[in-house]
Amino acid sequence: MARNVEFDEELAISRAMDVFWKKGYNGTKMRDLTEAMGINSSSLYNSIGDKHELFIRCIKHYTESRMAAATKQLGRIKSPLKALEKFIQSSVYAITNEPNSCLAIKTTFEIAASDEKVQKVIKADNKFTYNLLIDLVNKAIEKKEITVSQDAEMLTDYIMNHFSGWHESFIIHQDKARIKKMADFLLAQISK
Amino acid sequence: MARNVEFDEELAISRAMDVFWKKGYNGTKMRDLTEAMGINSSSLYNSIGDKHELFIRCIKHYTESRMAAATKQLGRIKSPLKALEKFIQSSVYAITNEPNSCLAIKTTFEIAASDEKVQKVIKADNKFTYNLLIDLVNKAIEKKEITVSQDAEMLTDYIMNHFSGWHESFIIHQDKARIKKMADFLLAQISK
DNA sequence: ATTATTTTGAAACATATGTTACAGAATAGT
């Protein structure tokens, strides 16, 4: 028996996410957010909550979108090693072509250590990727597509942990070729 | 013909560094800094400058200390591969025992992409480590201690780029064993 | 059409924040 929300909440979250992505949590001001979202702060507080709650929504949006994309992309690939390759190559593409480095990694280094709620979202995202990859690694080991190590857990960690270094490298050098060479070497290492 | 500065500037910088290290650039307030440094803002502005200049001094202090420590530690080791091992093991120790993750990496992800002066310091630090390591890698390749690849530049990048992933992992899981296993695997990979 | 309820916009609020002003204290060189 009353008025409905006027703005598209998902679109607004996505716009806010872009601001946080570029400026970080502490670097983003409420006025940056309301301007980008195209709504007034009273509407924001009324429908979503304060800055921190909005940030949580934004990083959830970010991580959930990535999860959906990864699941979709890897689903149809039969060879587990080929799927791993695809995942790594997609990461390289994102790292070297997106305007900002990964929001999850930036958030991890900026505030995850001191913000429990944020850490929970980051952990969930990490766990998802870990589960996705360890499944592939296990299958690849079974099929003898991977023989470099039998320790699937370590190997999954090992693979995953390359991405933030690649982001770091790209922030510093903006050199796509360097990232590609490292990725090729990683792939060569695990493909034997 | 006048009064001298009362406080120990290097000590004050070191105290300020600890605050930035823990809270990040945007998360640190001037009053956090003056309190930790034990001086008031007029002395700070009078002797060092504004927040940004102080930050530059702090990250320079951080990176220069690390450079000195690395040079000192690796100088006496004869085998280049052993020196690489030592560097990696020292990094693992720092990552899993220091109260905050690397200030240079945190800074890279927080503001290096949008702050030229900061980026310059970060680049210099990166270049120093790169030069230190590529020298070892080249010598190790010459001595046939490393045979996994002949591309010293790529291999140096490859080794260096593990550290931020290990930091990320430790922030998320606080599990020393996971970092150690990855480091051991990396060492096994390059030691053949 | 009325009503009860919710959303929205403009403005304001309380506090935080980076920085400066200035008077007095301190001191290196004379």
Place this chain on the structure above:
DNA sequence: ACTATTCTGTAACATATGTTTCAAAATAAT
């Protein structure tokens, strides 16, 4: 001891910042 100069502490300043207030607008259900 004097003096010119610099440093220090207190307080304040101007603006930024996260959040709230409240009246008016909108609308779903009756």
